[in-house]
Amino acid sequence: MNIPQSSFPRIIIIGGGFGGIALAKKLCKKEVQVVLIDKNNYHTFQPLLYQVSTGGLEPDSIAYPIRKVLQGYSNFYFRLAEVERIDTNGRMLQTNIGEIQYDYLVVATGSETNFFGNKNIEAMGMAMKSIPQSLNLRSLILENFEQALLTDDLHERDALMNFVIVGGGPTGVELAGALAEIKKGILPKDYPDLDTRRAQINLVQGSDRILPAMSEIASSKAERFLESLGVNVWKDIRVTDYDGVHVSTDTDTSFDCATLVWAAGVQAVRIEGLDAKELLCRGGRLPVNQFHQVDGFKEIFAIGDVAQMETEAFPHGHPMMAQPAMQQGENLGENLVRIVENKPLKPFVYKDKGTMATVGRNKAVVDLPRFKFQGVFAWFVWMFVHLYFLIGFRNRVVVFINWVYNYIRFDREARLIIRPFKKVRAK
Amino acid sequence: MNIPQSSFPRIIIIGGGFGGIALAKKLCKKEVQVVLIDKNNYHTFQPLLYQVSTGGLEPDSIAYPIRKVLQGYSNFYFRLAEVERIDTNGRMLQTNIGEIQYDYLVVATGSETNFFGNKNIEAMGMAMKSIPQSLNLRSLILENFEQALLTDDLHERDALMNFVIVGGGPTGVELAGALAEIKKGILPKDYPDLDTRRAQINLVQGSDRILPAMSEIASSKAERFLESLGVNVWKDIRVTDYDGVHVSTDTDTSFDCATLVWAAGVQAVRIEGLDAKELLCRGGRLPVNQFHQVDGFKEIFAIGDVAQMETEAFPHGHPMMAQPAMQQGENLGENLVRIVENKPLKPFVYKDKGTMATVGRNKAVVDLPRFKFQGVFAWFVWMFVHLYFLIGFRNRVVVFINWVYNYIRFDREARLIIRPFKKVRAK
Numbered sequence: 119m120n121i122p123q124s125s126f127p128r129i130i131i132i133g134g135g136f137g138g139i140a141l142a143k144k145l146c147k148k149e150v151q152v153v154l155i156d157k158n159n160y161h162t163f164q165p166l167l168y169q170v171s172t173g174g175l176e177p178d179s180i181a182y183p184i185r186k187v188l189q190g191y192s193n194f195y196f197r198l199a200e201v202e203r204i205d206t207n208g209r210m211l212q213t214n215i216g217e218i219q220y221d222y223l224v225v226a227t228g229s230e231t232n233f234f235g236n237k238n239i240e241a242m243g244m245a246m247k248s249i250p251q252s253l254n255l256r257s258l259i260l261e262n263f264e265q266a267l268l269t270d271d272l273h274e275r276d277a278l279m280n281f282v283i284v285g286g287g288p289t290g291v292e293l294a295g296a297l298a299e300i301k302k303g304i305l306p307k308d309y310p311d312l313d314t315r316r317a318q319i320n321l322v323q324g325s326d327r328i329l330p331a332m333s334e335i336a337s338s339k340a341e342r343f344l345e346s347l348g349v350n351v352w353k354d355i356r357v358t359d360y361d362g363v364h365v366s367t368d369t370d371t372s373f374d375c376a377t378l379v380w381a382a383g384v385q386a387v388r389i390e391g392l393d394a395k396e397l398l399c400r401g402g403r404l405p406v407n408q409f410h411q412v413d414g415f416k417e418i419f420a421i422g423d424v425a426q427m428e429t430e431a432f433p434h435g436h437p438m439m440a441q442p443a444m445q446q447g448e449n450l451g452e453n454l455v456r457i458v459e460n461k462p463l464k465p466f467v468y469k470d471k472g473t474m475a476t477v478g479r480n481k482a483v484v485d486l487p488r489f490k491f492q493g494v495f496a497w498f499v500w501m502f503v504h505l506y507f508l509i510g511f512r513n514r515v516v517v518f519i520n521w522v523y524n525y526i527r528f529d530r531e532a533r534l535i536i537r538p539f540k541k542v543r544a545k
Numbered sequence: 546m547n548i549p550q551s552s553f554p555r556i557i558i559i560g561g562g563f564g565g566i567a568l569a570k571k572l573c574k575k576e577v578q579v580v581l582i583d584k585n586n587y588h589t590f591q592p593l594l595y596q597v598s599t600g601g602l603e604p605d606s607i608a609y610p611i612r613k614v615l616q617g618y619s620n621f622y623f624r625l626a627e628v629e630r631i632d633t634n635g636r637m638l639q640t641n642i643g644e645i646q647y648d649y650l651v652v653a654t655g656s657e658t659n660f661f662g663n664k665n666i667e668a669m670g671m672a673m674k675s676i677p678q679s680l681n682l683r684s685l686i687l688e689n690f691e692q693a694l695l696t697d698d699l700h701e702r703d704a705l706m707n708f709v710i711v712g713g714g715p716t717g718v719e720l721a722g723a724l725a726e727i728k729k730g731i732l733p734k735d736y737p738d739l740d741t742r743r744a745q746i747n748l749v750q751g752s753d754r755i756l757p758a759m760s761e762i763a764s765s766k767a768e769r770f771l772e773s774l775g776v777n778v779w780k781d782i783r784v785t786d787y788d789g790v791h792v793s794t795d796t797d798t799s800f801d802c803a804t805l806v807w808a809a810g811v812q813a814v815r816i817e818g819l820d821a822k823e824l825l826c827r828g829g830r831l832p833v834n835q836f837h838q839v840d841g842f843k844e845i846f847a848i849g850d851v852a853q854m855e856t857e858a859f860p861h862g863h864p865m866m867a868q869p870a871m872q873q874g875e876n877l878g879e880n881l882v883r884i885v886e887n888k889p890l891k892p893f894v895y896k897d898k899g900t901m902a903t904v905g906r907n908k909a910v911v912d913l914p915r916f917k918f919q920g921v922f923a924w925f926v927w928m929f930v931h932l933y934f935l936i937g938f939r940n941r942v943v944v945f946i947n948w949v950y951n952y953i954r955f956d957r958e959a960r961l962i963i964r965p966f967k968k969v970r971a972k
Contacts, residue, residue: 119695120694120695120696120697122738158961158962159687159691159960159961159962160961160962160963176603176604176605176606176943177603177605177961177963178603178604178605178958178959178961178963179603181961181963182958183735183958183960183961185735185736185960186735186956186958186960189734189735190734195738197691197694198688198691198962215695216695249963250963250964253963260586261625264586264624264625267547267624268546268547268642268643269547270547307616307617308610308612308613308616309612311549311622510958511950512946512947512950512956512958513958515946515950516603516943516946516947519939519942519943519946520939520943523938523939523942529613529939531605531609531610531613531937531939531940532605533586533610533612533613534585534586534587534604534605534608534610535585535586535587535625536587536604536605536608536676536677536680537677537964
């Protein structure tokens with residue numbers, strides 16, 4: 119790994135997501151050596167991935183170079199690497215670029231799509247948890263429309279224009295809304311020789327309401343917004359299989375579609391050496407105490423999606439979202455400094471700042487702790503908050519310009535098949 | 546292909562580059578059916594590819610959806626396809642999505658990198674003629690610096706940080722200048738644990754001056770600009786081989802580098818059926834008369850890089866650049882309408898609007914027909930002209946914002962390895 123020895127204790131952070139970056143910032147100019155490891159050289163602003171998939175934003179606008187975050191930090195080392203195994207006894211990491219010892223280890227690896235063991239859906243469905251995945255989805259959507267032009271078989275053509283989005287959480291709702299807007303505003307102009315009105319956008323939710331983590335008013339309003347955009351919302355239906363065209367469910371309902379997006383579950387990213395069955399909670403999360411220490415370890419911590427801190431308010435851990443990860447990163451950063459300085463630790467207390475989801479132009483739902491609202495104002499709040507949390511001044515300006523342009527012009531100009539996906543999948 | 550029959554004559558345009566798009570615009574609302582075929586669903590603004598490679602711009606900002614260009618045009622059909630063969634006798638195209646008849650055919654396929662048969666350089670060197678190629682180069686540059694951190698072998702580390710750019714035309718000069726600015730402004734901050742001063746940027750030119758198509762004063766100024774940025778300019782040297790590390794030349798000079806960019810030649814993109822040896826000029830271009838008709842055919846035309854119209858001023862055809870392609874597209878568009886209306890044709894006359902190249906901030910060279918200038922003003926002219934010719938209001942604004950940001954901050958934030966390249970090449 120080629121990291122020099124230091125007289126300061128070495129803290130290794132695995133993962134440059136919301137948690138890892140918030141933590142790293144707190145360790146700047148402290149008496150520690152920090153090694154941040156990520157398999158990408160950039161931080162991904164995951165809440166806007168669906169806009170990359172739907173051609174509203176460039177991928178580069180929601181990514182930020184990790185090295186730039188760390189510029190000017192002393193005793194910081196970034197390594198582009200994949201962690202293969204943790205040797206908890208030897209306090210050592212094995213990676214694809216060599217081994218490295220740690221004094222303190224922070225696991226902030228986040229989460230990945232959970233297909234619940236369904237290999238067919240994993241092979242033929244699309245996930246949307248990373249920038250390459252989002253770009254693949256963008257390519258596939260556009261490739262399917264190009265292909266729809268070529269067939270005289272009406273059933274095949276419809277399937278190429280149909281979408282099934284599995285999972286009614288924020289990702290599924292936001293993607294369904296964006297696709298509905300594309301169907302209305304862009305497809306008829308881009309494909310005058312195709313009857314794009316026949317395109318169907320289906321949002322399939324396993325439980326009895328979409329956005330189940332939000333308030334009931336938010337759920338019902340979001341559903342009404344989606345329906346006003348022409349999205350078919352299906353509830354109490356579970357998708358059970360998909361062969362690339364036919365979607366089976368646990369009811370009589372079935373769909374034919376060439377694009378199935380799986381947004382119905384996430385699981386913690388596991389690392390060998392820290393994945394004993396008795397250790398893992400539901401979804402593969404690591405149980406941690408209120409100081410983020412993983413059960414059984416004093417020197418290993420976990421934050422964000424990968425950590426499960428069971429509290430009275432959150433008996434199954436905090437929601438797997440940006441806010442808890444950032445707050446945990448900040449708290450752990452302060453505590454690690456306290457550990458080095460031999461001061462008592464401060465337990466983590468989560469401040470719920472609320473949740474929100476957007477459906478389309480002028481349509482969003484916001485749940486604040488004391489106040490819930492929906493509609494135009496909620497939509498502006500959603501945009502403001504997302505711009506605020508986006509890292510980097512340039513990214514904020516470029517995203518803002520794109521949004522203004524898209525809003526005024528009812529357009530999304532990044533509908534580009536930069537890397538075709540169908541051939542890749544066929545291999 | 547599923548293109549309906551029409552009472553109007555059918556014009557097929559192969560290629561949505563500068564020539565093809567300019568031509569299509571002239572055919573809007575005329576009594577013709579137009580089918581535009583491209584292997585990408587977007588137009589590429591090739592002059593700025595080097596900025597994508599060097600992290601200064603997002604790829605999406607220099608690409609524009611072809612369907613959006615054609616929005617609202619009646620009797621226009623776009624097909625995402627690769628042409629496999631032209632059957633000139635049957636007036637038919639064979640493509641990967643089926644066959645199609647034409648009344649008039651316009652070949653506007655542009656050019657691709659010419660490795661002059663050197664398979665090693667083709668396998669291990671990087672080209673920069675398309676957006677995926679430019680993104681691959683971006684990834685490789687960043688991956689090499691990440692790898693340079695990991696080795697203790699000083700020679701290997703130097704090779705990972707060294708660049709050889711073969712070809713002193715605008716592409717090579719602009720890329721070398723951009724890399725020199727990255728070396729100076731970004732690398733020391735991004736890689737504090739690496740002695741990035743040792744990185745060498747070598748521009749290798751086969752003839753006795755760089756920018757040989759421009760004036761002598763432009764060449765010598767550009768060379769001085771490059772040297773002030775720390776670029777090593779090598780003249781009268783031809784690169785003969787490359788194995789991924791070692792670069793051989795036809796002199797005693799040799800280089801060790803992990804990144805070799807081949808910008809030393811282009812050739813017309815050939816299509817089977819129109820590639821008889823007796824037909825092709827140097828570089829595989831198709832000889833055309835002053836009405837863009839390919840020798841021996843009344844109904845087949847060629848414009849842009851793929852066409853060679855021999856005139857007194859340009860005995861080997863016009864320069865393979867955007868300007869001639871656009872002017873030819875416009876002229877041919879008007880002539881095709883005249884053909885349909887049975888009016889006499891207007892021969893093509895090229896208006897030389899000048900050429901320019903940029904080296905770095907405040908450093909560019911401009912040759913106008915009556916006036917040549919270099920330096921800060923030339924640089925502003927270069928930026929203005931490129932913004933002006935960029936298609937799309939959003940693209941212009943986003944590129945402008947990026948340039949202002951990069952200028953003020955001495956930064957390039959798109960230094961992201963979205964799709965790693967080394968593994969791809971290893972396959």
